[in-house]
Amino acid sequence: MRFYLIGAGVINRTHAEAIYKIEGEEVIEIKVADPNPAALASFAERFPQVTTFTDAKEMLNEEPREDDIVIVGTPPFTHFPLSRMALESGRHTLCEKPLVMNREEAEALLEIAKANNRMLGCCSVRFLQVPKTDEVKRILNSGELGDVYKISFVFRGQRGRPGIEHQPESRWFLDKSKAAGGIVMDWGPYDFTLLNDMLQPVSVEVASAWTAKPETDIDPKDVVYDIEGHVGAMLKFQQASGKSVWVQYERASCTHGEPYYTVEIEGTNGAVKWSPYFETDQVLVKSDKNGEVITNENTIPYEGQIGYMDHPIHFFYQKVKGQQSPAVVNEQAVFNFLCLQSIYDAAASQQAVVLRRK
Ligand SMILES: NC(=O)c1ccc[n+]([C@@H]2O[C@H](COP(=O)([O-])OP(=O)(O)OC[C@H]3O[C@@H](n4cnc5c(N)ncnc54)[C@H](O)[C@@H]3O)[C@@H](O)[C@H]2O)c1
Secondary structure, eight states: OEEEEEOOSHHHHHHHHHHHTOOSOSOOEEEEEOSOHHHHHHHHHHOTTSEEESOHHHHTTSOOOTTOEEEEOSOGGGHHHHHHHHHHTTOEEEEOSSOOSSHHHHHHHHHHHHHTTOOEEEGGGTTSSOHHHHHHHHHHHHTTTOSEEEEEEEEEOSBOOBTTTBOTTOGGGGOHHHHSOSHHHHTHHHHHHHHHHHHOEEEEEEEEEEEEOOOOTTOOSSSOOOOOSEEEEEEEEEETTSOEEEEEEEEESBOSSOOEEEEEEEESSEEEEOOSSSSOOEEEEEEEETTEEEEEEEEOOOOSSOOGGGHHHHHHHHHHTTOOOOOOBHHHHHHHHHHHHHHHHHHHHTSOEEEEOO
16 A cells, blocks of 8 residues: 655654554555655655655656545645646545645646545545534434534644644745635634534535734744634534534634633523633533533543544545545535635625625
């Protein structure tokens, strides 16, 4: 089984580790391409069994096999041309988040995947199939919350900007023409992959949205820094049954306000609160007893050899092998990306934007 990694930076090291955890393949071959000799050398030092290339095109030149997988782990402005090259080389392609830079690229890439009869996946699936979230999905679908009318999805960090507080060596995160955006494009892919997985909407309406760029004393002045650090939106998720759920969405990688997170689903008979991410494994279910709120507390840890960080690779591998998998590919990958684009569109136009599933 052959994996072709484009990019030898931070995330493709994580993906290489995940590839070596795949069971059931006798021989796993990894090739990696990066034009930066320093990145390539330190990648090869960590994974001496890989074959290195300075040019991705040259790496993909050999005859494709049916189950070859390319992983695009480079900055977002390169995702479209590199994923196109990978798909046109006749290989299934798993691209890092955000999938691409804009709507035009998203739609064009889907056409290229279809024309080449290959799958296009996105790495935004990291937090799917996690036991605590699966339990929340079970509760949501069981009807025990009554008529579900609202979700609060709020993650506010005071200082957590990639390119400044995290990974300061990767300044491209701060430049919209390279990163596609700020916190919307950095964490939004995970948030909307989760929300779309849980709610299965036929359409998503961004009723209103805003973005802001809070400033700090350590903001870099020597590089382009034009991405937002804080976003808010009110969204309506319309389901096939005709039912709709409002989602109050907020994300900050920089705010001078209080840091906190709240992910809570509210229905007419109860509410459930949890973190789909790293903060806690607690699932709190609230309901009424004799006019009082009662809370049922459950802790559901995620154990085992395969962790969150391994999910994108393992799910896509399962999908390519025709196995049951929560991997997000093709139309769904593009729909998830377009939700993010729609937030920007609504914030810029100050008008509602409706995105329908084709
Ligand atoms: N760092 C993280 O924790 C993290 C987590 C999840 C997702 N991601 C996503 O992964 C992607 C890459 O992020 P990163 O943190 O690994 O960046 P990085 O800056 O650490 O590495 C990017 C690498 O891509 C290489 N590159 C650029 N153009 C190339 C090309 N044409 N061909 C081959 N290589 C090329 C660069 O030389 C660099 O080594 C981004 O889309 C990011 O949003 C990163």
